[in-house]
Amino acid sequence: MLTIRDAGVDDAAACATIYAPYVRDTVISFEEHPPSPGTMAERMAAAHEWLVGEDAGRVVGYAYAGSFNDRHAYRYTCGVSVYLETGRRRTGAGRSLYEELFGRLRDRGYVRAAAGITLPNEASIGLHAALGFAPVGTFPRVGWKFDAWHDVAWMQRDL
Numbered sequence: 001m002l003t004i005r006d007a008g009v010d011d012a013a014a015c016a017t018i019y020a021p022y023v024r025d026t027v028i029s030f031e032e033h034p035p036s037p038g039t040m041a042e043r044m045a046a047a048h049e050w051l052v053g054e055d056a057g058r059v060v061g062y063a064y065a066g067s068f069n070d071r072h073a074y075r076y077t078c079g080v081s082v083y084l085e086t087g088r089r090r091t092g093a094g095r096s097l098y099e100e101l102f103g104r105l106r107d108r109g110y111v112r113a114a115a116g117i118t119l120p121n122e123a124s125i126g127l128h129a130a131l132g133f134a135p136v137g138t139f140p141r142v143g144w145k146f147d148a149w150h151d152v153a154w155m156q157r158d159l
Contacts, residue, residue, distance in 0.1 A: 002093050004100045007050040007062060012041035014059035015052065018085045027118045027150050030143045048078055049104050053097050060085050063097035065105055068114050077112040077156075078105055082127075094127055102131075106159040113159055118143065119151040132157040 007015065020034035035043070043064075044050045050064040061084035068077040080101065082094045102113065115133060117124045133155035141149035 001055065002060070002096055003054045004051055004097060005054065007044055007052045007064075009041050009044070011052050011059055011062070012044060013037040015044070015062050015083075016040040018059070018061065018083050021086060022083060027143070027145050027148075028121060028124070030118070030145055030150075032145065048108070048110070049101055051097055051101055051104075053084075053093050060088050061093050061097055063094075063101045065101060065110070065113065068112075076110055077114060078110050080113045080115050089123060095131065098127075098131055102159055110159055112156055114154060114156040117153045117155065119153050125153065125155075128155045128157075 016035055016037045016039075019029070019040070022029045023031045023034045046066065048065040048067070051062060052059045053061040053063075061082065063080065063082040065078035065080045068074050068079045080098070082097050082101075084091075084093050088094075105113065113133075114136075115124075115128055117128065119138070134157065136154050136156050139152045139154070142152050143150040
């Protein structure tokens with residue numbers, strides 16, 4: 001059973017481990033080198049919210065929200081992401097993490113969430129659509145990774 005809680009600095013290594021395959025093996029993340037646990041801890045501290053999902057006392061996924069844009073006018077909009085360990089996709093864990101995250105963001109006064117999704121990624125598009133995100137546009141050929149250009153779809157929802 002998934003238990004969701006606030007992430008702490010002690011979770012940085014687990015989050016880095018979960019994230020590393022997305023960086024090394026996919027274009028889901030445009031990073032090219034997996035962050036260290038120390039770098040992940042810094043990101044966690046800078047986030048608006050960062051939650052982890054545990055199963056049997058082990059972190060199996062995380063979701064977070066950060067600044068959508070540093071300009072002050074964007075202060076009520078968050079960029080959101082969710083990552084799950086391999087084998088946890090389509091188990092409801094991503095939905096559960098996101099739903100908890102959205103409630104917390106709403107309670108803190110945020111009004112909109114935005115997600116950028118590298119295409120193709122039907123699973124992520126489906127999850128976001130099921131959670132009320134609507135497509136707002138696609139940036140064609142905006143990311144270069146693994147010797148190819150990649151499009152990014154943008155979706156948003158009200159909180």
